[in-house]
Amino acid sequence: MNHPWRPTPALVRAGLASMAGAVAAVLLGRPDLLVLAVPLAVCAAGAVLTRPARPPRAATDLVHPSVREGEGTLVRARLTGAEDVEHAVVALTRHRFLAYRPAGGVHGVTVPGGAPTVTWDVPVGSLHWGRRLVGDGLVSALTPWAGYRWGPVEVLAQSLLTLPTPGRFDARSPAPHPIGLVGTHPARRQGEGGELATIRPFAPGDRLRRVQWRVSLRTGTLHVTSTLAEEDSSILLVVDAVVDLGVGRGIHGSASSLDVAVRAAGAVAEHYLRQGDRVGLRVLGTARHGVLPMGAGTRHLRKLLDTLAQVTPGADRLVDLTRLRFGLAPGTVAIVLSPMLSEEAIGATLSLASGGVTVVVVDTVPEDLDLGDDDPALHLAWRMRLLEREDLLRQVEAAGIPVVRWRGPGTLDEVLRGLGRRAAAPRMVRR
């Protein structure tokens, strides 16, 4: 739409008042009124003589289409055909979880005389993961002497993807069932690696540098040191987006259960992908962007964070447990990140465990849960819900699935160590 330049109240004021003063001075023979009117006449003349010829065009875009939580980018406002413009202002619409500088999102710029295009930037920070619209608002421009105004004209929003900032995470325990070819986790089979498996008699094909001379001399037969092979593992992250508990207030405020789950998933994925493992993602309760197959590498990490950033809480509550298929390879470790408050999450967890997959549940209910309201009835309801949750967690633990609360680095250490010992222990089999 072509928006015209319009005279401002300042021009109308200067024009009318100076005209009235001059007319009164002439009709009444009052030179003092003419003196009063002259400065306003100069202002009006300045504005009229710099009258604009054609209207400009405005648009905004984003310098970076995706950022991490807490990071910022620039909303770039652009005015083309700005030869007649002296000053332009953009006023960006304020949205939740976005912080502008200046805080109001209003930024003006004085245009150098005759410049055909002018661009100016408004820094914007994103305080919460997810996809949101940025850069919509109003742009207006003024000619010299504040004579004519163009706009305010609406500018369209751009989509900004905010990737979750992974929480701090570190695991010193190896994955219990490494199954790949190369990696960092000690496998159950012997092969090239760093961890001692046993000392055994020499066999054809053994390398000479593996000979254990001390044992060979003592026993009189040649012995070699054998090591455990090192393999990678597959980790499936299951994020429960069916229920979101609490109020998320951005990266500097309280976190909801889904915030904890998403940031924890990002942290675990980053940790294992940097080790060279394969990581997949399944989001429960999201029909779209809910499945990311196993993959490795930094590009896969980026894809995974992209998928996590698009999680919408409770978007699709109808998770059909009978049709839920994970299709996991043996040895995969499934880490379920959930507040364990929905039948869907419990069902999916038990379904994974019954498929022979090692499952660990990470409880994502925040320690300082913000219910967002001081209503006593709400707190009573929450306590009742916690009692129900304890019952559900008992069901999960009865199925042999460990449940740990998310606490950042070391969350999974003890559990994975225990699962590794359990995998290596002798077991009774039916013959």
Place this chain on the structure above:
Amino acid sequence: MSGSARSERLLDALSRLSPQQAALRLLVLLGAAGFLLAEGAAGASFSGWWLVAVAVVAVAAAVLPDSFAPLALVLLLGGHWAFELRDELGGWLLVATGCLLVAHVASALASYGPTSVVLDAGLLRLWAVRGAVAAAAAVPVWALSRVGAAFDLPSGGPVLAVALLVLLGWAVVLGRHAVTRS
């Protein structure tokens, strides 16, 4: 938009007033006050209701600089000068002219954007120069009027001629450019 919604929006906008915008709006009030003081010093008298009316309009002009309230303020002040004083060509006339210009320029600058906008120093300097040029333009007219009054020329003939010339020139300029081009 309902009245309550409009006033709510106005209060919301005023709550986000930047210090610079607050200063500009204060200048609108100070310009009006300075004009009244200069007028009083030149010999004008004020009635209570008149002062209340000017105060109300001045506050409206400061709160809504992008409206016609500043025009009403300028016309009220100029009209009162015309009715109260006769051929006052002393130094207070220049002071009053400067105050009127300050109120006008401050209103224009306060209407550059939303209440939280901060204008850069370069633009403020540019407007200071413009204000000085506009104020300086009044001095020759004032001096000419003083000369005319000193020589006691019949019925202010030269001033009338200058006024006519200004009026004609101004009418021509406005007539040529009055229609807004889109």
